[in-house]
Amino acid sequence: MCSMKKATWQVQVYLFSPISPVSLELPPPSSSSLPQNHILQRVIKLGDGVLLKPEDIALDKEGTLYTATRNGWMKRLHRDGIWEDWKKLNSHTLLGITITNDGDLVACDVDQGLLKVTENGVTVLASHVNGSKIR
Numbered sequence: 001m002c003s004m005k006k007a008t009w010q011v012q013v014y015l016f017s018p019i020s021p022v023s024l025e026l027p028p029p030s031s032s033s034l035p036q037n038h039i040l041q042r043v044i045k046l047g048d049g050v051l052l053k054p055e056d057i058a059l060d061k062e063g064t065l066y067t068a069t070r071n072g073w074m075k076r077l078h079r080d081g082i083w084e085d086w087k088k089l090n091s092h093t094l095l096g097i098t099i100t101n102d103g104d105l106v107a108c109d110v111d112q113g114l115l116k117v118t119e120n121g122v123t124v125l126a127s128h129v130n131g132s133k134i135r
Contacts (some may be wrong), residue, residue: 050083058099068094
């Protein structure tokens, strides 16, 4: 009976689907219609050779740029162009970071959960949700 329901469902999806399986034909690329642009070749790579595998960035209201690196450092780039080893979190699993409306930095750590990072230290905001560990 289960295979009958599956077959019926497949026929309905095939017959009544608004999606058409017709392939999209694209015109051939034309390099002569666009002017050459070398602007990105002048870009300065922030942290090139300074940061070990930066994972994400966040910018605070004062214009300070923060990043989480794979060697456990929260680093910040001041407006004068100087990188600072700001907070060592003893983790190699830092992922996304963001700045809250209050100006606090929140980092996602695969092992520890959501962390609030301030001048005064690090606080675990949440390590579990509905009984399951944040990963």
